[in-house]
Amino acid sequence: MKFKALLLLLLLPLLAVCQDPMAQNYKIYNTAKNSPATIDDIINDLNKADVLFFGEEHNDSTGHYLENVILKKLADKYPGKLSLSLEMFQTDCQTVLDEYLAGYIREKNLISEGRAWKNYKDYRPMIETAKTAHIPVIAANAPTRYTNMVTRSGLSSLDQLSPAAKAWLAPLPIDTATGPYYEKFVGIMGGHSAMGNLKIYQSQNVWDATMGWNIARFIKAHKDYKVFQVNGGFHSEEKLGTAAQLKKYMPKVRIVNIATYADDRFDNPDWSKFTKMGDYIILTNPKLAKTFE
DSSP, rough: HHHHHHHHHHHHHHHHHHHHTTGGGEEEETTTTTEEHHHHHHHGGGGGGEEEEEEEEEOOOOHHHHHHHHHHHHHSSSSSSSEEEEEEEEEEGHHHHHHHHSSSSSSSHHHHHOOOOOOOOHHHHHHHHHHHHHOOEEEEEOOHHHHHHHHHHHHGGGGGOOOHTTTOOSSSSSOOSHHHHHHHHHHTTTTTHHOOOOOHHHHEEEEEEEEHHHHHHHHSSSTTOOOEEEEEEETTTTOTTTHHHHHHOOTTTEEEEEEEEOOTTTTTGGGGTTTTOOOOEEEEEETTTTTTO
């Protein structure tokens, strides 16, 4: 019996790799428990939450792999009660996205008329999972033409839009309060002098608010659904950005957020650098090829 137990102990890591061929290329950390975690831990945590944010690096192949793994596990656990929400599709493309998911139109029409991102191949597995499992997908992001308006002319420029155009956005006026998120944004932009005026920050808030609004609107219309929101990491780190805007529209919403990074110290991570960024931190192997440069 002791020999069998020892053999099983030795085989467990091999079995894990067989079940998950990418298992050696990522590490998950639970910041509340200060301990390693698994994908199943994340899935189980959604029992007491409404929205799971996945903050990605857009060209991280391991991150994209994990997004689809998580989506499939959520679909198994919450059949008929799950939605996928994506930064990668804009609100005015919702009809095109719905038509593809229903099987009415071809993929090439989704890509062209749905204005799919150039790296659509990275998100295609999730779209195909949603199509097969009949999971509604929220085209969550604000149309680029309107964020460009704000970058050029300021937030007030949106007031001149028609009611039909405003329907693609979060309700106006959009909250652009300064604070921790503003300071983070300034840092990313290279400082106050490099950023110039507030217009570019206002356009960032239009993205965030529109995504938050669309998630909130879906949850209010679909009782007991879980939402899996995928966006660039900056939009949900520290539960700021889109996550904070969502809380403004639904103060009682319960959020779990994942922050993902390809890190040079993947083999021996300094977790203290990341712990404030999310409920779960996923570090991926930076040596793997990027999906684009």
